[in-house]
Amino acid sequence: MSVRRSPWNRADYPRYLLRRCELERVDRERRNVERRIRLAHFPQTKSFDTFDFAAQPSLNKALVLELMRCEWIEKRQNCIALGPSGTGKTHTALGLGLAACQKGYSVAFTTAAALVHELMEARDERRLRALQKHLNTVKLLIVDELGYVPFTAVGSELLFEVFSQRYERGAALVTSNLPFDEWSSIFGSERLTGALLDRLTHHVHILEMNGESYRLATSKKAQRRSAQGNAKRRRPRHRNINRHGSTKINRASQPFTLNPTGILSRRPLAHFFSAIDTPSTPGAPALARASA
Ligand code: ADP
Numbered sequence: 587m588s589v590r591r592s593p594w595n596r597a598d599y600p601r602y603l604l605r606r607c608e609l610e611r612v613d614r615e616r617r618n619v620e621r622r623i624r625l626a627h628f629p630q631t632k633s634f635d636t637f638d639f640a641a642q643p644s645l646n647k648a649l650v651l652e653l654m655r656c657e658w659i660e661k662r663q664n665c666i667a668l669g670p671s672g673t674g675k676t677h678t679a680l681g682l683g684l685a686a687c688q689k690g691y692s693v694a695f696t697t698a699a700a701l702v703h704e705l706m707e708a709r710d711e712r713r714l715r716a717l718q719k720h721l722n723t724v725k726l727l728i729v730d731e732l733g734y735v736p737f738t739a740v741g742s743e744l745l746f747e748v749f750s751q752r753y754e755r756g757a758a759l760v761t762s763n764l765p766f767d768e769w770s771s772i773f774g775s776e777r778l779t780g781a782l783l784d785r786l787t788h789h790v791h792i793l794e795m796n797g798e799s800y801r802l803a804t805s806k807k808a809q810r811r812s813a814q815g816n817a818k819r820r821r822p823r824h825r826n827i828n829r830h831g832s833t834k835i836n837r838a839s840q841p842f843t844l845n846p847t848g849i850l851s852r853r854p855l856a857h858f859f860s861a862i863d864t865p866s867t868p869g870a871p872a873l874a875r876a877s878a
């Protein structure tokens with residue numbers, strides 16, 4: 587809008603310019619945030635606005651809120667979210683990744699399997715250095731789902747190298763369904779796992795998510811609701827009542843009792859730390875437990 591046509595008169599012109607500059611700055615910042623989100627390659631955009639902390643009491647909400655301020659990224663520390671499937675690890679990682687983008691940090695989101703695949707492909711095509719360089723430039727590297735797929739020896743070494751190069755140079759967020767003492771089953775080597783954990787857990791914030799699967803809880807709730815709805819709607823029928831007067835069991839309305847993770851009863855986190863402090867992992871770390 588030209589000054590002549592603007593509702594501002596000459597006396598107001600400096601104020602008008604200031605306002606224009608401010609609007610321009612806000613718009614540029616919004617576009618920058620959008621660009622960082624696009625470059626992060628989040629599989630979905632999720633924030634803590636839709637996260638129900640009450641549904642995951644084992645998660646330290648105060649710590650999550652502190653992490654959202656992103657000082658840990660500035661300090662090049664790490665964050666590890668541990669827990670069984672469906673407990674909100676990916677949602678939490680996405681929320682923290684989004685917060686980082688909004689605060690001006692570059693982010694790369696990937697799964698452990700995809701990253702190893704990409705590293706191996708880059709190695710075969712002789713562009714591993716370029717990929718490693720790119721990974722080192724992002725302020726926050728999020729590696730989701732470590733633990734579902736075991737790696738080959740080469741894959742393990744390449745992933746180790748990524749974390750090793752980031753050590754104290756860039757922040758990393760890792761999510762895993764496996765406790766630390768089972769990580770060697772993915773990397774296939776106690777020695778490499780010990781060295782990796784040593785680096786990852788030197789300056790670390792641990793998010794323990796050991797509650798029930800949110801997916802399972804919501805599907806149970808939905809089943810209960812539909813069972814209640816059906817019971818209300820259904821008039822008593824003769825065929826549901828046997829000749830002794832007792833009602834037949836309707837299997838579809840039975841509560842869902844399956845525990846698909848088989849991990850909920852695993853040992854507490856303290857055990858994982860003691861496991862990697864054992865002599866089987868030489869040079870095991872003095873872990874930053876205070877933040878856990
Ligand atoms: P995980 O990565 O631990 O397997 P996800 O983060 O993928 O679990 O969560 C599974 C689904 O449940 C996602 O749609 C996620 O948004 C939702 N979810 C999990 N925990 C919560 C929660 N506490 N509040 C709201 N939604 C949740």
Ligand code: MG
Binds near residue numbers: 676677730731
């Ligand atoms: Mg997940």
